[in-house]
Amino acid sequence: MKTRDKILLSSLELFNERGERNITTNHIAAHLAISPGNLYYHFRNKSDIVYEIFQEYEKLVDYYLDIPEDRPMTLDDLAFYLESVFDGLWSYRFFHRDLESLLDSDPRLRLGYRAFTDRCLVSIGRIFSKLAEAGIIEAQPDALRSAMSLNVWLVITNWMAFLKTAHASGQAPELSLRELKQGIYQVLTLELPYLTPEYRERVLTLREKYRPALACQNG
Amino acid sequence: MKTRDKILLSSLELFNERGERNITTNHIAAHLAISPGNLYYHFRNKSDIVYEIFQEYEKLVDYYLDIPEDRPMTLDDLAFYLESVFDGLWSYRFFHRDLESLLDSDPRLRLGYRAFTDRCLVSIGRIFSKLAEAGIIEAQPDALRSAMSLNVWLVITNWMAFLKTAHASGQAPELSLRELKQGIYQVLTLELPYLTPEYRERVLTLREKYRPALACQNG
DNA sequence: TCATTATTAGAGTATATACTCTAGGCAGTC
DNA sequence: GACTGCCTAGAGTATATACTCTAATAATGA
Numbered sequence: 299m300k301t302r303d304k305i306l307l308s309s310l311e312l313f314n315e316r317g318e319r320n321i322t323t324n325h326i327a328a329h330l331a332i333s334p335g336n337l338y339y340h341f342r343n344k345s346d347i348v349y350e351i352f353q354e355y356e357k358l359v360d361y362y363l364d365i366p367e368d369r370p371m372t373l374d375d376l377a378f379y380l381e382s383v384f385d386g387l388w389s390y391r392f393f394h395r396d397l398e399s400l401l402d403s404d405p406r407l408r409l410g411y412r413a414f415t416d417r418c419l420v421s422i423g424r425i426f427s428k429l430a431e432a433g434i435i436e437a438q439p440d441a442l443r444s445a446m447s448l449n450v451w452l453v454i455t456n457w458m459a460f461l462k463t464a465h466a467s468g469q470a471p472e473l474s475l476r477e478l479k480q481g482i483y484q485v486l487t488l489e490l491p492y493l494t495p496e497y498r499e500r501v502l503t504l505r506e507k508y509r510p511a512l513a514c515q516n517g
Numbered sequence: 518m519k520t521r522d523k524i525l526l527s528s529l530e531l532f533n534e535r536g537e538r539n540i541t542t543n544h545i546a547a548h549l550a551i552s553p554g555n556l557y558y559h560f561r562n563k564s565d566i567v568y569e570i571f572q573e574y575e576k577l578v579d580y581y582l583d584i585p586e587d588r589p590m591t592l593d594d595l596a597f598y599l600e601s602v603f604d605g606l607w608s609y610r611f612f613h614r615d616l617e618s619l620l621d622s623d624p625r626l627r628l629g630y631r632a633f634t635d636r637c638l639v640s641i642g643r644i645f646s647k648l649a650e651a652g653i654i655e656a657q658p659d660a661l662r663s664a665m666s667l668n669v670w671l672v673i674t675n676w677m678a679f680l681k682t683a684h685a686s687g688q689a690p691e692l693s694l695r696e697l698k699q700g701i702y703q704v705l706t707l708e709l710p711y712l713t714p715e716y717r718e719r720v721l722t723l724r725e726k727y728r729p730a731l732a733c734q735n736g
Numbered sequence: 737t738c739a740t741t742a743t744t745a746g747a748g749t750a751t752a753t754a755c756t757c758t759a760g761g762c763a764g765t766c
Numbered sequence: 767g768a769c770t771g772c773c774t775a776g777a778g779t780a781t782a783t784a785c786t787c788t789a790a791t792a793a794t795g796a
Binding site for chain 1: 742743744745746747
């Protein structure tokens with residue numbers, strides 16, 4: 299594998315494990331047993347590394363959220379979208395963790411992320427539309443659908459932060475993909491009241507698969 | 518005013534304006550035109566300053582979310598709770614912005630924040646209960662109420678981050694309290710489907726007061 | 737073969753930042 | 767006056783971190 303790709307891969311790995319804020323370019327170089335000079339031969343600065351990783355992330359999610367228009371949506375589709383989005387969130391979890399400071403230190407990233415958010419919100423709205431067309435949820439007026447999409451987005455993108463902060467277990471809250479996917483339970487909770495009677499039970503069953511363990515069920 | 522209090526006040530101000538990550542103890546001292554040594558006479562380290570500010574925040578929110586048990590809840594109460602919580606969020610807005618790294622660097626804060634979250638979730642759940650008792654929303658099973666409370670919490674605590682990241686306007690996204698309170702619109706969106714027919718219109722009217730301007734209504 | 741280009745090492749630098757240390761001022765009080 | 771306790775100044779330090787520079791080595795192509 300090319301050094302350049304190794305840098306991207308290791309950076310992602312280290313960022314995810316310990317947070318972008320805590321990983322220096324020297325750490326990355328040391329992790330790969332290459333020199334700092336070598337790293338800076340391949341990337342002008344740390345922001346460039348982050349930006350490139352963001353673009354991968356973007357591409358992945360865009361790919362998953364490409365809603366086919368030529369056929370009706372099924373419940374399986376919904377399950378797939380949710381699983382995929384949370385998989386992406388997991389693979390690039392460092393990103394939402396330090397989002398604000400990342401955007402502060404790179405205007406490109408700010409613009410790119412804003413556009414990304416917009417696309418995601420559109421996709422979520424489209425999913426709601428198609429769910430309604432398929433008779434899985436009741437149809438909703440545009441304004442309501444927008445507001446709901448936004449709430450879905452807020453829950454999805456911040457569920458991990460909640461888990462990390464709410465975790466009681468010791469100082470170093472280690473997360474698992476499994477726990478992260480309990481966020482799907484929360485997302486489906488948002489849709490609950492809009493389900494059609496025909497699909498209600500099936501969605502409840504799906505939702506039940508992601509029910510959090512008792513420890514996290516506070517409140 | 519005592520130097521110690523001035524330090525707390527200036528710190529909060531600077532943290533809110535530019536983020537805790539970007540404000541050093543030297544900045545704080547310079548802002549107050551005192552020496553670093555002076556600052557460190559009053560506080561052992563930066564974490565202690567942050568922790569003390571957190572305790573103020575905690576106290577404020579706890580005070581607002583002290584739900585009286587001796588009388589039924591009104592819609593005005595709900596409006597008051599929402600307004601108060603968002604006021605608190607605004608006054609201490611640096612906190613949620615850099616939450617993760619703050620908790621990473623201070624175990625006290627991690628524990629304190631976790632307990633704080635739990636109390637808030639309980640309060641939100643209690644509000645839902647009392648809204649149901651008052652006939653404003655339909656009664657809900659415990660599990661649903663817990664999940665909904667959690668969603669409300671996620672929306673409330675992350676609405677500001679969303680605004681800051683979604684703001685297109687230039688590099689330096691300046692927020693206003695007014696914009697922040699559009700979060701109330703999002704929170705009330707969550708409750709919409711559970712409203713009783715008698716109160717539906719009144720809550721919709723309340724919600725309308727916080728409708729975001731068009732620029733933010735994407736998705 | 738040899739010149740050119742791509743890659744790498746590794747020492748080094750400028751800057752920032754949290755924090756320390758020493759000396760001293762000032763108010764009250766015996 | 768001098769002692770005491772609180773407060774303040776400000777120079778200074780250890781460490782970290784993003785990044786640079788030069789020179790050497792490998793790879794490539796004519």
